[in-house]
Amino acid sequence: MPKDDRTPKGTPLATEKAEKQAAAHQAVDILHEISTILNCHLDRRTVSICISLIENGINPEALASVVKELRAEAQEVQIESASRQR
Amino acid sequence: MSLGNNSRISSAIDSLIAHLVPADPDDDDQTSKERHDNCFELVRSILENPGSPAVSSDVNHASDLIKRKLIQTNPSQALRFSNLYTRLLSLPVLNQKWAILYLLYQLSDSPDPNEPLPLSPLRQLRQPVHREPRPRQEKERQPRVAAPTQTSQEDEAFNDAFAPGGLRGFPPEQATRGPGNERATSGQSTHNEPKREPRNVSLKSTLLADNSVVIEPSETALLRDLPFTLQGLSSTTLPFSKETSLKLPPTLPPPLISLLHTLAEPSLLYRGLSTFVTSPAGGLLGQSLRSAINNELRSYLSLVATLEAQIRRALSSLDESAPRGGIGKAGVTLKRCVVWTREATMGLRLMSLIAEESKSKRGGQLVSLIHGFSAAHGDPIVAAFAERLLAHVTRPFYDILRRWIYDGELLDPFLEFFVKEQRPSDDDRKDLKAKGLTSVWNSKYEVDDAMVPSIITADFAQKVFLIGKSLNFIRHSCGDSQWVEAYSKTSSKELRYGDTATLEAWIDEAYKTTMQRLMQLMSSKFHLFDHLQALKNYILLGQGDFIALLMESLAANLDRPAGAQYRHTLTAQLEHAIRGSNAQYDSPDVLRRLDARMLQLSHGDIGWDCFTLEYKIDAPVDVVVTEWGNRQYLKVFNFLWRIKRVEFALASTWRRCMTGARGVLQTDDEAVLQTWKSTRGVLAEMVHFVGQLQYYILFEVIESSWTELQKNIRKEDCTLDDLIRAHTKYLTAITQKGLLGAKRKQHVEQDNVEDRNSYMVQLGELLRTMLAYRDSVDGLYSWSVSDFTRRQEADAADLLGRNVHGGVDSPDPFSSAAAGGQVRSEMPALQERLRQLGASFRTRLQILLGDLAYQPDVDMRFLGVAMNFNDVYQPVRRKTKTAGVPSTGEKGKG
Numbered sequence: 001m002p003k004d005d006r007t008p009k010g011t012p013l014a015t016e017k018a019e020k021q022a023a024a025h026q027a028v029d030i031l032h033e034i035s036t037i038l039n040c041h042l043d044r045r046t047v048s049i050c051i052s053l054i055e056n057g058i059n060p061e062a063l064a065s066v067v068k069e070l071r072a073e074a075q076e077v078q079i080e081s082a083s084r085q086r
Numbered sequence: 087m088s089l090g091n092n093s094r095i096s097s098a099i100d101s102l103i104a105h106l107v108p109a110d111p112d113d114d115d116q117t118s119k120e121r122h123d124n125c126f127e128l129v130r131s132i133l134e135n136p137g138s139p140a141v142s143s144d145v146n147h148a149s150d151l152i153k154r155k156l157i158q159t160n161p162s163q164a165l166r167f168s169n170l171y172t173r174l175l176s177l178p179v180l181n182q183k184w185a186i187l188y189l190l191y192q193l194s195d196s197p198d199p200n201e202p203l204p205l206s207p208l209r210q211l212r213q214p215v216h217r218e219p220r221p222r223q224e225k226e227r228q229p230r231v232a233a234p235t236q237t238s239q240e241d242e243a244f245n246d247a248f249a250p251g252g253l254r255g256f257p258p259e260q261a262t263r264g265p266g267n268e269r270a271t272s273g274q275s276t277h278n279e280p281k282r283e284p285r286n287v288s289l290k291s292t293l294l295a296d297n298s299v300v301i302e303p304s305e306t307a308l309l310r311d312l313p314f315t316l317q318g319l320s321s322t323t324l325p326f327s328k329e330t331s332l333k334l335p336p337t338l339p340p341p342l343i344s345l346l347h348t349l350a351e352p353s354l355l356y357r358g359l360s361t362f363v364t365s366p367a368g369g370l371l372g373q374s375l376r377s378a379i380n381n382e383l384r385s386y387l388s389l390v391a392t393l394e395a396q397i398r399r400a401l402s403s404l405d406e407s408a409p410r411g412g413i414g415k416a417g418v419t420l421k422r423c424v425v426w427t428r429e430a431t432m433g434l435r436l437m438s439l440i441a442e443e444s445k446s447k448r449g450g451q452l453v454s455l456i457h458g459f460s461a462a463h464g465d466p467i468v469a470a471f472a473e474r475l476l477a478h479v480t481r482p483f484y485d486i487l488r489r490w491i492y493d494g495e496l497l498d499p500f501l502e503f504f505v506k507e508q509r510p511s512d513d514d515r516k517d518l519k520a521k522g523l524t525s526v527w528n529s530k531y532e533v534d535d536a537m538v539p540s541i542i543t544a545d546f547a548q549k550v551f552l553i554g555k556s557l558n559f560i561r562h563s564c565g566d567s568q569w570v571e572a573y574s575k576t577s578s579k580e581l582r583y584g585d586t587a588t589l590e591a592w593i594d595e596a597y598k599t600t601m602q603r604l605m606q607l608m609s610s611k612f613h614l615f616d617h618l619q620a621l622k623n624y625i626l627l628g629q630g631d632f633i634a635l636l637m638e639s640l641a642a643n644l645d646r647p648a649g650a651q652y653r654h655t656l657t658a659q660l661e662h663a664i665r666g667s668n669a670q671y672d673s674p675d676v677l678r679r680l681d682a683r684m685l686q687l688s689h690g691d692i693g694w695d696c697f698t699l700e701y702k703i704d705a706p707v708d709v710v711v712t713e714w715g716n717r718q719y720l721k722v723f724n725f726l727w728r729i730k731r732v733e734f735a736l737a738s739t740w741r742r743c744m745t746g747a748r749g750v751l752q753t754d755d756e757a758v759l760q761t762w763k764s765t766r767g768v769l770a771e772m773v774h775f776v777g778q779l780q781y782y783i784l785f786e787v788i789e790s791s792w793t794e795l796q797k798n799i800r801k802e803d804c805t806l807d808d809l810i811r812a813h814t815k816y817l818t819a820i821t822q823k824g825l826l827g828a829k830r831k832q833h834v835e836q837d838n839v840e841d842r843n844s845y846m847v848q849l850g851e852l853l854r855t856m857l858a859y860r861d862s863v864d865g866l867y868s869w870s871v872s873d874f875t876r877r878q879e880a881d882a883a884d885l886l887g888r889n890v891h892g893g894v895d896s897p898d899p900f901s902s903a904a905a906g907g908q909v910r911s912e913m914p915a916l917q918e919r920l921r922q923l924g925a926s927f928r929t930r931l932q933i934l935l936g937d938l939a940y941q942p943d944v945d946m947r948f949l950g951v952a953m954n955f956n957d958v959y960q961p962v963r964r965k966t967k968t969a970g971v972p973s974t975g976e977k978g979k980g
Contacts, residue, residue: 023179030174031186037163037170038152038194049102051186056095058133060185064192066129070106073125077107 027051042067099129148187155194158417302337305420306401312349312423313394317387318357329361330354345420352386352427355434359383362441369500370482371452375444378478379437386430393426433471440475449502453480453539461540476541477583483539484581491550491596492574494557496531504537505551526563527709527806531555541583546590549597552805556600559806563706564607573599601805608806612707613675615799618813620676621701621711625719626788626820627726629669636663637734644693648684651693656682660699679703694731699723709806710813718817722824725846726783732853732860733776739860740769742867750874751867758870761917765863768924772856775931775953779849782949783824790945791819823945848934855930859923866916928959935961 028048035042042050050067054060103125149171156164174183303323311321320326324346327333332350334343363380367373400418436459444452456479459472482502489497496505508529531551538547561567577599579592608614623629639659643651660682664670669677679702686696698720703711711719743751743766753759798804798812931953938950939961954961 020179023177027174027177027179030170030177031190034152034167034170034174034187035190035193037156037160037167038190040190040193040195042190042193045105046102049098049105050189051180053095053098053102054182054185054189055180056098057182058095060189061192062133064189066102066132067106067189067193069128069132070103070125073121074107077121 024048096126099126099133103129148184148191152187152191152194155191159195303335305342308342308346308420309397309418309423310401312420313390313397315349315353316356316390316393316427318353318360324350326357330358342420345424348424348431349420349427352431352434355431355438356383356386358438359434359441362438369448369502370486371449371479371500371502372444374482375440375452375456375475375479378475379441381478382433382437382475386434389427389430393423397423429467432467436468436471437475440472448500450483450504450534450537450539452502453483453541457540480539480541480583484583487550488578488581490554491557491593492578494554494559494561494570494574496554496558502537504534504539504547505531505554506534506537508532526706527555527559527810530558541586546593549593552807553593553597553600556604556806559706559709560600560604560607563709564604564611566607566611569603573603598803601803604806605804605809608707608710608809614707614710614809616673616676617679617701617703617707617711618795620672620679621719622788622792623672624669624680624699625701625723627723627730627784628788629667632663632667632669633730635666636660637730639663640693640697641734644697646693648688648691648693648696651684651696653683656684656697694728697727699727710810715813715817718821722820725824725849726780728853729776729780729783732856733773733780735857735860736769736773736776739863739867740773743769743863746867746870750871753870753873753877757917758873758913761866761913761920762870764924765866765920768859768920768927769863771931772859772927775852776856778949778953782945782952786945786948787820787823791816791823794819823943844937845934848930848937852927852930852934855923855927859920859927862916862920862923865912866920869912869916929962932959932962935959 028044028051031051032042032044032047035047046067050063053063100122103122107121107125152167153164156167171187174180180186307323311323314321315324315332318326323335325333332353334346334350338346359379360383363376363383365376367376396418440456440459443455447455453476456472456476460469460476463469463472486496486498486503489495490503490505496503496507498506508531531554533547533551535544538544542550557570557573561570577596581589581592624632627633636659639662640656643655643659660680664677664680681700681702683698683700684693684696685698701719703716743762747762751762795812795816798815799809801808935950935954938946938953941947941950950961953959
């Protein structure tokens with residue numbers, strides 16, 4: 001991971017970690033906001049998962065279709081459960 | 087990349103699935119697990135696809151895409167996005183930022199997963215894709231899924247109608263979905279049927295759009311060529327065949343043709359206008375019109391440029407494989423271009439209309455033409471457009487106007503202003519010149535009514551004209567150019583179209599200043615009012631003592647023939663009269679101008695007929711007292727002088743008779759006494775007549791007109807024009823009422839041409855009769871004197887003889903009888919002549935009174951009443967007397 005390479009020598013690992021966490025948190029915040037502007041209907045958790053997937057080298061276009069597919073699936077589940085309740 | 091060996095990725099996928107696909111509470115663990123696995127499989131299969139390599143890994147590209155999308159849909163959020171984006175860039179943690187943004191972009195505007203989805207073609211497609219891995223489940227589920235179909239039975243027919251369209255939409259959609267989808271098509275026919283919900287409008291329009299035929303050339307080609315066409319350039323699809331016609335491709339369907347017709351209009355108008363702009367202009371206003379139109383054309387071109395940019399962008403982002411070349415989604419179509427160019431087309435239309443009409447117009451007419459559009463056109467857009475155009479076009483006009491009202495100079499090389507210099511070659515101008523009605527003031531410039539633009543009213547134009555004319559006059563005729571220069575320096579302002587109220591205020595101010603200055607010059611520097619007063623005093627005999635003295639001193643001189651009059655004697659007598667009367671207190675400037683001279687001599691005239699007083703007027707006062715005015719003054723003077731002379735003559739005769747009556751005229755002869763008595767009666771009548779006439783002319787006519795004139799020229803805002811007009815009116819009133827110019831009704835004098843100036847002729851006759859009568863009275867007087875002498879001599883001789891000869895004188899009776907017979911023989915002739923002249927005078931007077939009684943003018947009727955206040959005369963109507971006049975006239979002459 002490229003992020004790990006940036007660890008400077010002589011810095012306590014705990015502080016380093018906390019800083020990174022804060023930055024990641026901020027990034028998720030910003031991206032979540034952008035996604036709201038763009039009407040993506042993604043919640044924070046989904047956003048952070050997507051970020052980690054992409055940081056791991058997943059093709060964004062493919063990921064987009066994955067999200068869409070999964071949503072369709074979820075809907076289907078919903079419809080099914082709804083029809084079952086009827 | 088491979089996914090299998092990366093546990094991180096698989097765990098992330100797991101959590102994603104768990105998060106996005108909630109477990110069905112009704113399902114048992116087994117099914118949930120199975121579903122989860124299925125999903126995982128699916129996700130893996132998608133992720134392992136190589137994906138589209140088209141996406142460039144540039145962070146800016148993704149953000150640009152988002153930004154553009156936001157600007158189109160929701161511009162207010164675009165700014166917010168840019169803020170967020172910069173913050174994101176500054177974060178150190180992520181190094182695949184573009185990819186995340188791209189993901190968000192892809193997911194943007196995706197339907198909310200928590201809302202029930204409307205059925206979209208996408209969803210119809212998707213179903214088979216993820217159904218594929220688990221066909222077994224599918225079969226179980228089908229009956230359940232089909233259940234809602236029953237509830238919407240009625241929709242079925244409706245949807246069927248669109249089915250072909252829906253099917254036709256598949257292939258392009260499939261193409262984008264990659265190879266994985268091929269398998270799906272097998273299940274499609276069975277699975278897209280059940281899920282029927284009411285479709286939304288966007289779907290229908292998509293279906294409709296797909297339902298089109300292929301056109302040649304395609305709309306994209308047309309769009310590509312459109313900017314050139316709009317700039318008036320030929321292109322392959324849309325060539326200009328002639329200067330004024332555009333050739334449309336014949337293969338297009340009628341709706342497109344009509345669209346292209348609409349688009350052809352601005353192109354052709356632009357071509358026409360651009361040639362108009364480069365054509366030579368026949369004047370400053372024409373040039374400014376061309377430049378204004380050129381400006382408008384430039385803004386039109388910038389519109390075309392924007393249009394072209396839009397078209398380019400749309401064409402570059404076009405998806406060639408989409409139906410109709412995907413043009414419906416690109417945002418730029420021919421129709422949209424029509425809408426965009428509509429307003430510009432209106433402007434072009436208006437401009438070409440103006441350009442066309444301006445060919446036959448120039449100057450003020452041009453301004454009126456455009457102003458007509460801005461003021462009278464009902465369409466506010468047209469009006470506003472014309473208004474804008476007007477601001478540019480009128481600039482040279484206002485420049486000329488400014489020069490004119492602040493400098494008094496006409497700077498108009500193309501004759502476009504509404505004030506122009508008069509050309510002396512015109513016929514009517516020559517006519518006026520001959521009549522002496524022209525002057526520097528009113529014949530240098532004139533207003534050309536046809537050139538007065540409608541932005542200023544006629545009143546206003548008149549004012550502007552007067553201002554400039556006055557300034558010009560002050561500068562050139564009054565020799566006061568310093569003042570004009572100072573004035574133009576201090577008050578010169580930039581005039582512009584638009585604020586009419588301010589402009590009017592400025593012009594009013596300029597008007598007031600100029601007029602004040604001009605009047606001040608006229609009264610203080612050129613003593614105009616003093617001159618008018620002097621004219622009245624001397625020429626119109628207002629100064630009684632002066633005239634009396636002049637007449638007395640000249641009388642002996644003027645009785646001699648006209649040839650024996652010498653100028654030096656006349657001027658000497660004039661000087662004497664001035665010295666001896668109150669005139670000596672008048673200003674030397676006035677007296678210097680007073681001159682006595684003789685008119686042209688004609689044979690047999692005596693001094694009285696030719697003598698005239700003259701008052702010399704020089705520039706610039708001669709704009710008020712014109713040549714014509716001078717002639718009128720002379721005319722009045724001559725008439726008054728004649729009356730005065732008759733009065734003088736009658737008065738001297740009367741005086742002689744009165745003094746004589748106590749001495750030499752005493753006689754015992756009844757007949758002689760009778761003659762004297764009637765003669766005195768007639769003389770008294772004549773004196774009364776002359777007195778009334780003089781009173782009337784001097785007081786009723788001249789003084790009242792003078793008061794009127796004073797009232798007019800002392801007014802607060804009197805202009806030189808008003809002054810000239812008032813003075814002309816004054817002179818006309820005097821000549822008309824003073825019986826000099828009054829003409830009797832036309833139909834009466836049709837048979838009698840010499841009666842044209844009836845009163846003048848009648849009065850002339852009357853005055854002549856009176857002079858002749860006076861001569862006769864003088865004759866009678868001398869006869870009486872000689873008779874008296876003879877009688878005295880006879881008495882003396884008688885006395886002598888009686889004393890010397892003792893009463894008998896033989897030769898004396900003979901001589902005395904002879905002498906008495908000779909003297910006595912003159913008596914009847916004199917009697918007869920006096921009687922005839924008296925009768926003639928009375929007849930003429932009665933005719934005059936008859937005419938006066940039917941005058942429309944009250945003052946003249948009043949003159950008749952004053953002369954005949956006790957009804958001594960029987961006024962005779964000319965109509966009934968026409969036959970009688972010649973007979974009495976002949977009798978009088980005989």
